[in-house]
Amino acid sequence: MIITSINALIEALRAGKAVQKVWISRNHRDPRVQQLKQWCHRREVLYRFVPREALDRRAGGVNQGVYAEIAAVETFTLQEAMDTARHGLFLLLDGVTDTGNMGALLRSAVAAGVDGVILPRRRSAPLNESVLHASAGALLQSRIVVSRKTSQDLGVFKQAGYWVFGAVAEAGSYSEADLTVPLVLVMGSESGGISPAVLRQVDQQIGIPICSGVESLNVSVAAGILLFEIMRQRTVKGSRSPVTEPPEPRF
Numbered sequence: 001m002i003i004t005s006i007n008a009l010i011e012a013l014r015a016g017k018a019v020q021k022v023w024i025s026r027n028h029r030d031p032r033v034q035q036l037k038q039w040c041h042r043r044e045v046l047y048r049f050v051p052r053e054a055l056d057r058r059a060g061g062v063n064q065g066v067y068a069e070i071a072a073v074e075t076f077t078l079q080e081a082m083d084t085a086r087h088g089l090f091l092l093l094d095g096v097t098d099t100g101n102m103g104a105l106l107r108s109a110v111a112a113g114v115d116g117v118i119l120p121r122r123r124s125a126p127l128n129e130s131v132l133h134a135s136a137g138a139l140l141q142s143r144i145v146v147s148r149k150t151s152q153d154l155g156v157f158k159q160a161g162y163w164v165f166g167a168v169a170e171a172g173s174y175s176e177a178d179l180t181v182p183l184v185l186v187m188g189s190e191s192g193g194i195s196p197a198v199l200r201q202v203d204q205q206i207g208i209p210i211c212s213g214v215e216s217l218n219v220s221v222a223a224g225i226l227l228f229e230i231m232r233q234r235t236v237k238g239s240r241s242p243v244t245e246p247p248e249p250r251f
Contacts, residue, residue, distance in 0.1 A: 001070050003129055004063035006032045011137025013039035018071045022047035025055050025065035036066065073127045075144045078153055081116035082160060084143075088182030089230060090157070092118040092150060094198050095189035096219060099125045103134020104220035105187070110138040112227035118145045118153060118184070154201035157184050166194050166202035167226060169216050174206040179230040180237045187223050190216070 003009045003019075010032070012019055022040060024033060026049040040047045052065065059067045081090070091114045096102055102125035109117055125131060132139045147153045154164050165177065166186040186202060188194035194202070208222055217225075 001072060001127075001129060001132070002059070003068045003070060003132065004059045004061075004066060005129065005133045006030060006036060006064045006066050008129065008132045008137060009066055009068050010036055010039055011132075012068070012070050012140055013043050013045065015137070015140040016043070017140060019043065019045050019068050021067070021069045023050050023055050023058060023067040024048070025052045026050060027052060028065045030065065033066075073139060073144060075146050076116065078118070078145050078147070078156060081143050081145050082157075085115035087113045087115055087234075088162070089114050089227075090116050090118060090162070090184040091223070091227070092154070092184055092186045092198070093124065094120065094150060094186055094194050095123045095192060096187065097123060097125050097189065099128065099130035100134045101125070101190070101218065101220045102127075103131045103136075103139065105223050106131070106135040106142050107138040108220065108224040108227055110135075110141050112231055114227065116143040116145050118147050118150060120150050121146055121148055123189075151197040151201050154184060154186075154198065158201070158203075164201055164203045166199060166205050167207070167222055168193065168199075168205040169207055171205035171207035173209050174226055174229055177204060177206050179233045183230070185223070185226055185230070187219055190219050 003012060009019070022045055024036070024047055037047065055063065055065065055067050091109050093102070093105060096105065106117060127139060127144065157164065162182045162184050164184045164186060165179070167188065186194055186198060206226070208217060208225055210217065
């Protein structure tokens, strides 16, 4: 993956990712460059100052005066993510193709302690620098599962004792749902919502009440509201502590 954002590059170094070929514009005046150099020293990553013209040619587009290459984003199998779950909370993004929304969703997921984010192999935004930048580096902290068939994976979750909640605009208010159980939250695309195959696996549909004049909320905003309601309910109930035993199978 190519990185041309200062904050994204600092976050990659902070996360301990394998970073190589760090170039910095010779006439850079951004104060963050000093922090970038410190992280390069800390991670023993070599960097070099180059003319801006050379960096622009290498970056091949809009950049913040830096260029670096890192390894592809690490992904996990569904079983690996479930085996290491601490909070009994997963997020499934069904058809989110906008990189800005994807980045914002991952940022909220990390902040809410989500154990893993399930993405379909197709109909999903590429995990590139745009997502990294929009996530403010949270992409590198996320446990991503790339699913061949999300509807089947939801069946696996159910067998392991998880409940599946789907965000649907016309559904009843999320505040009336018990979100303290181990669960998978499903968010659909802004244009088409949750796909029929995935919707059939949803145990309970939940919605966010909004005033008239607005048809729906941005998917990342809606997910943020729901994820932090999950945190709130679990904190009130005292179930926010790490999961020590797997959920009981539902069937």
